Amino acid sequence: MIEITKAGYHGIQLPQFNIGFDYSGSRAEHVFISHAHADHMPRNRNVDVFCTENTYKLMQKRGYKGNATVLKFGETLELPTSKVTLYPAGHILGSAMVYVETDEGSVLYTGDYRTPPSPASEGFECPDSVDHFITEATFSLPIYRWAGHDELTDEVTGFAKHTLEEGYTPVFLAYNLGKAQEVMHMLSSLDHPIQIHGAGYKLCEVYEEAGIELGNYESYDRETCEGKILVTTNSALNNGFASNVKKKRLAYCSGWAARESSRTQLTVDKLIPLSDHLDFFELIELCKKLEPTRVHITHTPNANVVQHYLDELGIASRFLDLETETDD
């Protein structure tokens, strides 16, 4: 029997095997970081971890000072009582799922993931069989079903083109790591100058080194931004980003844009439900394919809904409530 417990703010631990996932406390000797989003990076910026090279580079640009042992996808690390292999998670560049094989069975920790994968990532791949599947379920309600990549690309590029044609400056509201670069990748075919907020700009270099095309872009400059395609976050916009540009139109790019209520919470011209997580139906399909002994669900708006669907498939599951954990 493999024990899987919560550890720290967003972390998970396999105490028998001295392994932690997205954890930075002292209770696990081997800590694996799935990706460089703030809620998965080690809270202790000096702790030593294992991760992919691109996650390491992105974490360093976001203030991580510790030592990372870099693992390639598919490379197996032999630990005293387990073997660990990273699989590409398709969420953002560098994102990895952690597969642990032990005498007691196997565990796959997803971190955040997306299948089909983001084209601005290393793709998605998972092992053939898993005993314990620890999965995020951020969009695990049947109201979330994503459009295909081509359709979303058309929405993004179409919004930019029409806005520019009408003499307005298009502004894409997208999180500065992952979503921003995916939107830029989609826009690169337009060959129109792009300006991205400085917090996202410094991360673009890692994407370019990885061979992801981001188009003709530069860092945001208030004096020259008018008429360019702008990429920034909602909070930067509220803090004066491009406030001097009077004729602009806003597109909000997020899985949350699928909710009709987003319209009342945000004053934007266009909602584009572009997510870097998988949707509800993709999650259930993956569980069907993997046939795990048990699914451990994290980050969900309502665990009962996923559990109901998994019950119907005869797959055992439990809810691992990470947000309320404060013991570390």
Ligand SMILES: [Zn+2]
């Ligand atoms: Zn993430």
